[in-house]
Amino acid sequence: xxxxxxxxxxxxxxxxxxxxxxxxxxxxxxxxxxxxxxxxxxxxxxxxxxxxxxxxxxxxxxxxxxxxxxxxxxxxxxxxxxxxxxxxxxxxxxxxxxxxxxxxxxxxxxxxxxxxxxxxxxxxxxxxxxxxxxxxxxxxxxxxxxxxxxxxxxxxxxxxxxxxxxxxxxxxxxxxxxxxxxxxxxxxxxxxxxxxxxxxxxxxxxxxxxxxxxxxxxxxxxxxxxxxxxxxxxxxxxxxxxxxxxxxxxxxxxxxxxxxxxxxxxxxxxxxxxxxxxxxxxxxxxxxxxxxxxxxxxxxxxxxxxxxxxxxxxxxxxxxxxxxxxxxxxxxxxxxxxxxxxxxxxxxxxxxxxxxxxxxxxxxxxxxxxxxxxxx
Ligand code: DAH
Numbered sequence: 112x113x114x115x116x117x118x119x120x121x122x123x124x125x126x127x128x129x130x131x132x133x134x135x136x137x138x139x140x141x142x143x144x145x146x147x148x149x150x151x152x153x154x155x156x157x158x159x160x161x162x163x164x165x166x167x168x169x170x171x172x173x174x175x176x177x178x179x180x181x182x183x184x185x186x187x188x189x190x191x192x193x194x195x196x197x198x199x200x201x202x203x204x205x206x207x208x209x210x211x212x213x214x215x216x217x218x219x220x221x222x223x224x225x226x227x228x229x230x231x232x233x234x235x236x237x238x239x240x241x242x243x244x245x246x247x248x249x250x251x252x253x254x255x256x257x258x259x260x261x262x263x264x265x266x267x268x269x270x271x272x273x274x275x276x277x278x279x280x281x282x283x284x285x286x287x288x289x290x291x292x293x294x295x296x297x298x299x300x301x302x303x304x305x306x307x308x309x310x311x312x313x314x315x316x317x318x319x320x321x322x323x324x325x326x327x328x329x330x331x332x333x334x335x336x337x338x339x340x341x342x343x344x345x346x347x348x349x350x351x352x353x354x355x356x357x358x359x360x361x362x363x364x365x366x367x368x369x370x371x372x373x374x375x376x377x378x379x380x381x382x383x384x385x386x387x388x389x390x391x392x393x394x395x396x397x398x399x400x401x402x403x404x405x406x407x408x409x410x411x412x413x414x415x416x417x418x419x420x421x422x423x424x425x426x427x428x429x430x431x432x433x434x435x436x437x438x439x440x441x442x443x444x445x446x447x448x449x450x451x452x453x454x455x456x457x458x459x460x461x462x463x464x465x466x467x468x469x470x471x472x473x474x475x476x477x478x479x480x481x482x483x484x485x486x487x
Contacts, residue, residue: 229475232473235475252311281333352427360440383397
């Protein structure tokens, strides 16, 4: 048997050329796999040649074996290269077919014939304040509606018989209703529907080391019902704990927030000394408005809008945080209240009445979520 190119015998060179042609003709991975199996598979052509080595006369067997092995290596390389080429081409084709024009504006909605859904004004306010505080580096924290006495009162420096407990018109629940982790944490006091979002201050501080910067939008509950009170309402709590935090940080943060939220760049903001058990000193925050017209930012009247203060050292200590090393501020405000003020809504009750006319009037566009770039 004369040696061909690269020391390969003519039959092997022919086999190689044929396989190459078959690979070139295979334009998808299925056809490619047929060539692969037909060559390298158990009953493939190369496998057959290797099996036949035993019948080759002894003096030619060594050369023949070496040629077959070399050919096997070459064919494996060619087959693999073809697979990569076909996969690359398939990916290119997919990318071309699935190309999206991200510059297209969103389609008008709803689709013809359907009614649009909308974002409830409470949810919208939560989106807006999350965008504003988010830009200041706050994260959102959450906690359960059913709360242990210690989280809702005790750890916040509101002991038994403290008048603040009466102020809260608390809904008490049967023993055993508290969530896991909040049971029997204040000598078996009954669990409550949380009367404010402040317990999430405690939950945050006991579960993560400072520095802390969180807001807590959520549902709260008090046994109270009239045009401006509902037994279920919403608050947003804020908590910042770090080294060297001062009243100046509190004031700057809240002034920026209120001016951004009400979209009044020079909204007058007043800090007034007050009392909360969990802050020292405590301050109530007022914004300037005209009581007669309800217009914000104009006029000589003040409207109380939120409570705030420097976190009481005892509250920090209750959470295992050393008040000599860490300081912070906290604040809490009513979400319905700031929503009503921003939009000039006179009554709180329609928020929960599911009156479709009211909802259609006040709903916001779900395709235009609140963001600072939208001018919140
Ligand atoms: N938890 C208070 C309430 O519901 C509001 C509040 C006042 C929260 C002052 C705070 C704060 O974090 O510092 O009436």
